[in-house]
Amino acid sequence: MGAAGSTPGGASAHLISRALCIGVNDYNGVSLSPAPAQDARAVAEALGSCGWDVCLLLQPSAADVNRALSNLENALQTGAKALVFFAGHGGVLNGDNYFIIEGACA
DSSP states (O other): OTTTTTTTSBBBBBOOEEEEEOOOOOEEEEEEOOOOHHHHHHHHHHHHHTEEEEEEEEEEHHHHHHHHHHHHHHHTTTTTEEEEEEEEEEEEEEEEEEEOOOTTTO
């Protein structure tokens, strides 16, 4: 078996770093701040300029986020880097941390 990051033929595999950047400004039609979308966009641009494959979601539904997380997981190669960045509001319930997405309080 070859070393980590190598292919059976000995050539080095190119691991693609992938990121999911999420920005949520509005909650049920109330805009709390423009900063989350701006922050998510800035992080996505910075990572993209460093060669990361980035998915940017602004004002996504829970279904959008679940689909993007699944796509991120399925696209990852063993040994590759992954990052999820969330700008918006969150909460803690019974010791577990949660992103709060548009429509969560509807």
